[in-house]
Amino acid sequence: MDGQRKTGTTAGDENGARSLAGTSLAGTVLAGTGVSPGAGYGPAHVLAGEIPEPDKEARHDGDAAAERARAERAVEEVAADLEARGARAGGEAEEVLGAQALMARDPSLAVEVGELIERGVAAPRAVFDAFGKYRDLLAAAGGYLAERVADLDDIRDRVIAVLTGLPMPGVPASAAEPFVLVAKDLAPADTALLSKDVVAAFVTEQGGPTSHTAILARSMGVPAVVGCAGATAIAPGTPVLVDGASGQVLLAPDPARVAEARAAEEARRAVLSAATGPGATADGHPVPLLANIGGPRDLESALANGAEGVGLYRTEFLFLDRETAPSGSEQEEAYRAVFEAFPEGRVVVRTLDSGADKPLAFLPPPEEEPNPALGERGLRMFRRYPEIMTAQLGALARAATGVSAKVQVMAPMVATVEEAEWFADACRTAGLDGAGIMIEVPSAALRAVDLIRAVDFFSIGTNDLTQYALAADRQVSAVAGLQDPWHPAVLDLIAMAASAASAAGKGCGVCGEAAADPVLACVLVGMGVTSLSMGAPALPWVRAALSRHTLAQCRDAAAAARSATSAQAAKAAARAELPGLEALAF
Amino acid sequence: MAERTVSVASEVGLHARPAATFVQTAAKAPYDVTIAKAGGSPVSAKSILSVLALDVRQGESIVIRAEGDGAEELLDELAQIASAS
Numbered sequence: 125m126d127g128q129r130k131t132g133t134t135a136g137d138e139n140g141a142r143s144l145a146g147t148s149l150a151g152t153v154l155a156g157t158g159v160s161p162g163a164g165y166g167p168a169h170v171l172a173g174e175i176p177e178p179d180k181e182a183r184h185d186g187d188a189a190a191e192r193a194r195a196e197r198a199v200e201e202v203a204a205d206l207e208a209r210g211a212r213a214g215g216e217a218e219e220v221l222g223a224q225a226l227m228a229r230d231p232s233l234a235v236e237v238g239e240l241i242e243r244g245v246a247a248p249r250a251v252f253d254a255f256g257k258y259r260d261l262l263a264a265a266g267g268y269l270a271e272r273v274a275d276l277d278d279i280r281d282r283v284i285a286v287l288t289g290l291p292m293p294g295v296p297a298s299a300a301e302p303f304v305l306v307a308k309d310l311a312p313a314d315t316a317l318l319s320k321d322v323v324a325a326f327v328t329e330q331g332g333p334t335s336h337t338a339i340l341a342r343s344m345g346v347p348a349v350v351g352c353a354g355a356t357a358i359a360p361g362t363p364v365l366v367d368g369a370s371g372q373v374l375l376a377p378d379p380a381r382v383a384e385a386r387a388a389e390e391a392r393r394a395v396l397s398a399a400t401g402p403g404a405t406a407d408g409h410p411v412p413l414l415a416n417i418g419g420p421r422d423l424e425s426a427l428a429n430g431a432e433g434v435g436l437y438r439t440e441f442l443f444l445d446r447e448t449a450p451s452g453s454e455q456e457e458a459y460r461a462v463f464e465a466f467p468e469g470r471v472v473v474r475t476l477d478s479g480a481d482k483p484l485a486f487l488p489p490p491e492e493e494p495n496p497a498l499g500e501r502g503l504r505m506f507r508r509y510p511e512i513m514t515a516q517l518g519a520l521a522r523a524a525t526g527v528s529a530k531v532q533v534m535a536p537m538v539a540t541v542e543e544a545e546w547f548a549d550a551c552r553t554a555g556l557d558g559a560g561i562m563i564e565v566p567s568a569a570l571r572a573v574d575l576i577r578a579v580d581f582f583s584i585g586t587n588d589l590t591q592y593a594l595a596a597d598r599q600v601s602a603v604a605g606l607q608d609p610w611h612p613a614v615l616d617l618i619a620m621a622a623s624a625a626s627a628a629g630k631g632c633g634v635c636g637e638a639a640a641d642p643v644l645a646c647v648l649v650g651m652g653v654t655s656l657s658m659g660a661p662a663l664p665w666v667r668a669a670l671s672r673h674t675l676a677q678c679r680d681a682a683a684a685a686r687s688a689t690s691a692q693a694a695k696a697a698a699r700a701e702l703p704g705l706e707a708l709a710f
Numbered sequence: 711m712a713e714r715t716v717s718v719a720s721e722v723g724l725h726a727r728p729a730a731t732f733v734q735t736a737a738k739a740p741y742d743v744t745i746a747k748a749g750g751s752p753v754s755a756k757s758i759l760s761v762l763a764l765d766v767r768q769g770e771s772i773v774i775r776a777e778g779d780g781a782e783e784l785l786d787e788l789a790q791i792a793s794a795s
Contacts, residue, residue, distance in 0.1 A: 231754065232756075268722070269765060447720070
């Protein structure tokens with residue numbers, strides 16, 4: 125990927141933008157995987173293609189002074205834009221973008237660019253080569269510096285885009301009307317500034333149900349289709365109608381079709397708002413519906429969507445991007461804010477989940493890990509740094525004192541009975557009552573009968589459980605097709621964990637992305653899962669889906685899904701048993 | 711020519727926020743300011759990329775040099791940034 129980066133699609137892109145942009149495109153349908161339900165309509169904003177490496181031999185017309193001035197203006201334009209975007213975003217993004225602006229304005233870089241232009245090199249190539257020198261230096265240093273290479277490449281590509289008239293990489297933060305964001309895939313940096321007011325829907329060529337795009341879309345409550353082949357060939361500006369449930373992407377639909385989709389969307393919203401109160405099946409079997417949160421700032425959305433508590437409080441957000449661990453009192457304060465928001469409910473806190481894939485400056489992994497997903501992460505990290513665990517459990521116990529919420533603590537990445545016992549002991553020592561573990565590693569699901577004896581509850585992390593069961597790295601898009609919790613092997617593992625917990629009279633929740641899929645949510649309940657936790661915007665959908673089916677129907681759907689031999693067949697078989705989904709347009 | 715040798719105290723070394731503050735401070739001077747690792751060759755202290763590429767870690771010593779009006783005060787300020795933990 126050296127020297128290549130996403131940017132706006134230009135005419136004549138290799139996928140044949142022209143053919144789709146022609147008059148015959150009206151009614152063209154592209155198909156992908158719907159990962160965030162709802163209908164979205166707006167002009168396509170295509171973020172794809174790549175900034176090509178400028179021609180090695182390109183020379184300017186001989187006026188070096190003018191070419192230098194042109195390069196300087198381009199650099200300043202990019203730096204000022206980065207600063208302005210940082211100021212709009214505020215917080216951490218402001219610091220990151222400010223640092224990028226500082227790099228863009230680096231005087232040594234300007235000298236290098238100037239010298240190359242004096243030797244006759246055209247500005248785009250001079251910029252490319254001057255950045256290349258620092259890029260190599262940083263890449264060679266490894267670690268933190270190597271991560272800055274992506275920042276540097278982004279600046280370089282922006283400057284080259286200005287110089288060559290190519291569309292600027294990145295997503296506009298404002299628009300006259302909400303657009304449909306179309307991309308090969310989206311990185312967190314692309315989406316830092318996005319809001320529901322700007323994006324009508326997401327469509328990406330790559331990615332699966334647990335990709336960054338899918339998670340972001342669901343958390344924003346914006347329709348999304350991923351894995352949509354040919355999407356980046358859509359001509360910029362083409363009106364696009366996106367169905368985030370069926371996965372259909374309709375180009376230049378006729379107005380009647382758009383009106384129909386909007387009416388269906390309204391009807392769906394009406395069904396959604398009809399289901400209120402605590403989660404339960406149609407025959408009254410209670411299924412607490414909880415929210416996944418990253419900190420106190422997510423509470424508003426959780427409460428607005430009727431969460432009955434928190435099923436997954438990811439505490440690593442307190443620890444990320446820091447040079448030292450947060451103090452006990454700072455942790456205590458953040459935890460208490462969440463506990464106090466649910467005086468009647470349950471709050472399940474996941475202890476720090478870090479590792480080589482989510483490194484922390486103050487918890488360096490002991491060695492380079494070729495497979496971070498299989499390395500020292502989650503609870504394994506606590507074995508190396510027990511003082512961090514003791515401090516966190518202590519802060520949780522203090523924060524839980526005197527609040528009425530039912531506080532429970534769970535550890536991620538538990539593989540063995542011995543680990544489960546070690547963690548449960550540590551919780552008891554800290555004075556915490558409810559100690560549980562996440563079921564993410566297949567060994568834990570396979571021997572759930574043994575592990576449940578050591579703890580008070582299970583919570584299944586379906587994203588990691590799927591990745592480990594199918595041996596498909598969540599970060600590798602080539603194997604994204606395997607990252608599907610509908611796979612019967614994953615359903616079997618979930619059923620094993622749920623039935624072990626149920627036999628022991630203990631709870632087994634699901635807090636992965638699977639719980640946010642209204643169809644799969646019914647299947648999970650049918651397999652004996654006792655609570656569902658998800659990004660808050662999915663709560664109304666899941667509440668509505670459950671309220672329209674009996675526990676017996678959910679069990680039939682689970683049995684049908686587990687009898688299938690593929691993820692697709694499992695989903696189809698489950699749907700056939702769940703007639704109430706039709707009103708929700710699933 | 712004024713000169714200071716200081717040990718970098720920040721846990722992240724002279725990277726991230728400390729490096730940005732250091733470079734922005736050096737950039738205020740109208741004259742050259744250099745930074746080198748002990749025994750290494752000097753680079754411009756006004757260049758964030760050069761400073762980052764030095765890869766100064768916590769506990770390592772740096773030599774900063776400048777010559778001109780107020781150079782002593784500037785170096786004191788830079789030394790303070792580098793030695794802050």
